Amino acid sequence: MPEAPVVEIRNLSEHVDETVSVLGWVEHVRTHGKVGFVVVRDGTGIVQGVFVRKALSDDVWQAHEETPQESTVRMTGRVKADPRSPGGHELQVEDYRVLSRADDYPIQPKEHGVDFLLDHRHLWLRSKLQRAGLRVRAEVEQAIHDFFYERGFVRIDTPILTGSIGEHAGTLFETDYFGRPAFLAQTGQLYVEAACPAFRKVYCFGPTFRAEKSKTRRHLTEFWMVEPEVAFADSDENMRLQEAFVCYLVERALERCSEELEMLERDTAPLERVKAPFPRLDYGEAVERLRARGHDIEWGDDLGAPDEVALTEDFDRPVFVYNYPKQAKAFYMKENPDDPRTVLCDDLLAPEGYGEIIGGSQREDDLDKLLARIREEGLPEEAYGWYLDLRRYGTFPHSGFGLGLERTVAWITGRHHIRELIPFPRLMNRLDP
Amino acid sequence: MPEAPVVEIRNLSEHVDETVSVLGWVEHVRTHGKVGFVVVRDGTGIVQGVFVRKALSDDVWQAHEETPQESTVRMTGRVKADPRSPGGHELQVEDYRVLSRADDYPIQPKEHGVDFLLDHRHLWLRSKLQRAGLRVRAEVEQAIHDFFYERGFVRIDTPILTGSIGEHAGTLFETDYFGRPAFLAQTGQLYVEAACPAFRKVYCFGPTFRAEKSKTRRHLTEFWMVEPEVAFADSDENMRLQEAFVCYLVERALERCSEELEMLERDTAPLERVKAPFPRLDYGEAVERLRARGHDIEWGDDLGAPDEVALTEDFDRPVFVYNYPKQAKAFYMKENPDDPRTVLCDDLLAPEGYGEIIGGSQREDDLDKLLARIREEGLPEEAYGWYLDLRRYGTFPHSGFGLGLERTVAWITGRHHIRELIPFPRLMNRLDP
Numbered sequence: 001m002p003e004a005p006v007v008e009i010r011n012l013s014e015h016v017d018e019t020v021s022v023l024g025w026v027e028h029v030r031t032h033g034k035v036g037f038v039v040v041r042d043g044t045g046i047v048q049g050v051f052v053r054k055a056l057s058d059d060v061w062q063a064h065e066e067t068p069q070e071s072t073v074r075m076t077g078r079v080k081a082d083p084r085s086p087g088g089h090e091l092q093v094e095d096y097r098v099l100s101r102a103d104d105y106p107i108q109p110k111e112h113g114v115d116f117l118l119d120h121r122h123l124w125l126r127s128k129l130q131r132a133g134l135r136v137r138a139e140v141e142q143a144i145h146d147f148f149y150e151r152g153f154v155r156i157d158t159p160i161l162t163g164s165i166g167e168h169a170g171t172l173f174e175t176d177y178f179g180r181p182a183f184l185a186q187t188g189q190l191y192v193e194a195a196c197p198a199f200r201k202v203y204c205f206g207p208t209f210r211a212e213k214s215k216t217r218r219h220l221t222e223f224w225m226v227e228p229e230v231a232f233a234d235s236d237e238n239m240r241l242q243e244a245f246v247c248y249l250v251e252r253a254l255e256r257c258s259e260e261l262e263m264l265e266r267d268t269a270p271l272e273r274v275k276a277p278f279p280r281l282d283y284g285e286a287v288e289r290l291r292a293r294g295h296d297i298e299w300g301d302d303l304g305a306p307d308e309v310a311l312t313e314d315f316d317r318p319v320f321v322y323n324y325p326k327q328a329k330a331f332y333m334k335e336n337p338d339d340p341r342t343v344l345c346d347d348l349l350a351p352e353g354y355g356e357i358i359g360g361s362q363r364e365d366d367l368d369k370l371l372a373r374i375r376e377e378g379l380p381e382e383a384y385g386w387y388l389d390l391r392r393y394g395t396f397p398h399s400g401f402g403l404g405l406e407r408t409v410a411w412i413t414g415r416h417h418i419r420e421l422i423p424f425p426r427l428m429n430r431l432d433p
Numbered sequence: 434m435p436e437a438p439v440v441e442i443r444n445l446s447e448h449v450d451e452t453v454s455v456l457g458w459v460e461h462v463r464t465h466g467k468v469g470f471v472v473v474r475d476g477t478g479i480v481q482g483v484f485v486r487k488a489l490s491d492d493v494w495q496a497h498e499e500t501p502q503e504s505t506v507r508m509t510g511r512v513k514a515d516p517r518s519p520g521g522h523e524l525q526v527e528d529y530r531v532l533s534r535a536d537d538y539p540i541q542p543k544e545h546g547v548d549f550l551l552d553h554r555h556l557w558l559r560s561k562l563q564r565a566g567l568r569v570r571a572e573v574e575q576a577i578h579d580f581f582y583e584r585g586f587v588r589i590d591t592p593i594l595t596g597s598i599g600e601h602a603g604t605l606f607e608t609d610y611f612g613r614p615a616f617l618a619q620t621g622q623l624y625v626e627a628a629c630p631a632f633r634k635v636y637c638f639g640p641t642f643r644a645e646k647s648k649t650r651r652h653l654t655e656f657w658m659v660e661p662e663v664a665f666a667d668s669d670e671n672m673r674l675q676e677a678f679v680c681y682l683v684e685r686a687l688e689r690c691s692e693e694l695e696m697l698e699r700d701t702a703p704l705e706r707v708k709a710p711f712p713r714l715d716y717g718e719a720v721e722r723l724r725a726r727g728h729d730i731e732w733g734d735d736l737g738a739p740d741e742v743a744l745t746e747d748f749d750r751p752v753f754v755y756n757y758p759k760q761a762k763a764f765y766m767k768e769n770p771d772d773p774r775t776v777l778c779d780d781l782l783a784p785e786g787y788g789e790i791i792g793g794s795q796r797e798d799d800l801d802k803l804l805a806r807i808r809e810e811g812l813p814e815e816a817y818g819w820y821l822d823l824r825r826y827g828t829f830p831h832s833g834f835g836l837g838l839e840r841t842v843a844w845i846t847g848r849h850h851i852r853e854l855i856p857f858p859r860l861m862n863r864l865d866p
Contacts, residue, residue: 126631
């Protein structure tokens, strides 16, 4: 008898009433008298195999009873549509081979501590909620590329190894680069600005690094950020692009990840309300609102996480806070011509307590003002020589922003801690696996 | 009079006989008596503005004559289709404003040394050949994502900051990670292997690092690599995936970057011949062929760059060399059951002298054999604990490969040095800009 063809579980609906094999890992075995059930995961879906004692050889029957969780198996049988089954189909098993018997699997349905799970991240990835979260991440990533590609942006990969350029000195990872110090990039922004005169609309997407001693649910030392930059766009156009982008990502997840969002028990009603335009609060107005709520904040202070959460509570979608005081923001942001105490910038705050997912600004395009800011902040002027060149050779108005991937995916999936939305999280106390 | 609408140059064909403005940078100014020409680049294309003395105010006429290269301008005029013009259209100029006068631009049409150009990479990006090469890169990157997305692969971002795991000890960049050493990843492979039991078919795409003191046209210290990994795929299926992938990338570049390939004077005939199946040479056969050509190589040696080039000369498309001797390859490659001196692996060599663009293999899935190899190579066993777990909890046949982005794009564009195919190259002696 020829071997049955191997099919991926997600394609079983094309093989109803045929005999096929699936290759995968055993999630669960149950035996009730003369009937047994083995749930197999093959990475494209899960399917239950039904073992009927009297229809099977002793070997096959015994093998199913003794299969440890996460063993690799080849399970062969006739495909039956069954809406009650996980995945919508089941296999009436005809043959079953254990390809590799697993040792006692460390992750059990019981409650494990998070340190234990993170220590076993290489196995924890196989768990249902982790699979669902990371599939949403992958879908959002493809959506990021599609959004910019469809709009004629050119992708520009910015370097990780850099001279001392960064926004947050003191939180840089350093390495020896053939005898001179190099630092891991915290942003690709300055580099994408340089690419604007070549391509007008550009973006980068990659890992960025912060050697911060933060242990919150919103911090990773290595996280992914997408940073578009648009020549001749002002701050208003920048916010409109952010709106369109965030709506696109949310819509795409709703459209193509409904199964995953359901597994994650995500209430999708708040996501369905994410439509442009988003409300915009001037920084001054935001401070007044916060003071009226009893927050201890003065004009000039940056907003803290509890402030961000409070500001979103009055709205049913993400909220912009724009034009912050100069001293609260980075040196490269453009001075607001209508109020030089402030800069043309915005933060986008996600609803439901998720806080800032985007920081954006129009960039300072005046050479003298930019130089003055670099000096005021005591930054190493010589390191910015090439960046200043962009203001010497045809300076131009331009704006851009950075969206944090893990924060965005945590919000879309409704997960509490962003460390679950990256395959191998790096935290202050965690570098393995 | 209301201001004319700003349009992107690539969309001029939709505005023939209308008056529009373009915003961009001046590439070139010529004046012949009573007619002048200004070529403007806006990042989406270039267009020539025609200035007719008698139709323009003194201010406008004078402004055009005095515009330094790379100044930012707003040029307004009526769009005329003109097949002889660069870009296929020209503007009959009605108004012209210099938004920012550039300083003397350092890059001139004359021959500059490569060090000078690399020192000015932030400006060199604006040059025609650099723009063309990087556009092809961006197109190939989108094609990479589309290829895997269309085939149901799940993208898995692997970490840059890692414990001491890597293929080439001694060529690692090291950093202090809150008191313990961390290393910049040389590959994401071990991590994507861990994700196979969750998603079956996965891939990563990101920057990788080699602290190698190599100064060749094929080396960067920071380069981008795409690494797919497929559960239950053997070495043969792995080579078929590589073939399909490379054909897809080449076809996509031919289809959507014809203008760029023409700018780069790329002869596309060799690219059009890149069709599956690719010839396959067993390592032993490759050595015999090389010896017959007079190369000084013995069975057991790895192939050098000149060997790779020689092997491709007899064929009109990329060539696989497969099943190398164990000692020439990494510890994680699966022993060849038909010849245990060798491993189930392949390198894909690009034609026209470009050499290796892919290294792939079936992975050793036997715990004991893998452990023995780790010990033989004197690798730190404790660092591979989690990787060995993958062989303890449902081990499975699987294969994957890594394709180097810059080498591939250098081949597709026909450029000599891969440093031009990454926006900000990092070389042994170069960390800026």
